[in-house]
Amino acid sequence: MQITLENKDTHKLNDYQKKQFVKMARLAIDKKDGPFNWNNYQNVSIHVYKMKKQSEYGLIYKVKPTIRSKQHTITNSIIVKLANRNLKTYHKFSIKGYSSDFSNFMNN
Helix, strand or coil: CCEEEECCEEEEECCHHHHHHHHHHHHHHHHCCCCCHHHHEEEEEEEEEEEECCCEEEEEEEEEEEECCCCEEEEEEEEEEECCCCCCHCCEEEEEEEEEHHHHHHHH
């Protein structure tokens, strides 16, 4: 059972927290499928869920290319475990689960 922190209906995160989770999602994507030039993509949405295990968060991060392509929205599902509760150290995390349209997109 997870707790929803951020989605289209729930807004428990402030702008700073959302930005840090976006940075985390991008870093995870860069580690697995990148690196990417994020100037070529715009945010569509970030959904954040507090998972059952301590310090674990589920992120669903959607982006779309700023240039037109056949694939409009790229969905990334990531489970991260934070090394520190402080989001200032957003880069200190481990990836516990990862699924991304980038993986499929880049291999076609």
